[in-house]
Amino acid sequence: MEANRGWNGIQLLLAAEQEAQHIVNAARNAKMARLKLAKEEAEKEIAEFRAQMEIEFQRKVAESSGDSGTNVKRLDQETEAKIHHLKTEAARISHDVVQMLLKHVMTMRIFQPLETR
Structure with missing residues (x-):
């Protein structure tokens, strides 16, 4: 067992x-x-x-x-708009810039010592 x-x-x-x-x-x-x-x-x-x-x-x-033609056309338009804007701004302020430069040149000329004239 x-x-x-x-x-x-x-x-x-x-x-x-x-x-x-x-x-x-x-x-x-x-x-x-x-x-x-x-x-x-x-x-x-x-x-x-x-x-x-x-x-x-x-x-x-x-x-x-x-459509690359569309992109080129869009870029050309943007470029032309920026060029036009820059030309307009340049024309608008060019007279003032010239006057400012002349004023500074003339002011510097007046203050130079007599010996250097």
């Missing part, structure tokens, strides 16, 4: 070891399934993000290049 009890104890240990192995395998399989699902979700998010960035990039490219 003592041998039976030892044999039953071994059988119980083997059964417990098998059950533990099944639990470990089930946990490993569940972990692998979660990792696979997380990887698939991450790949999906990456694909969506990449698609959004591509759309944004294409929009910016279209805005910047667009």
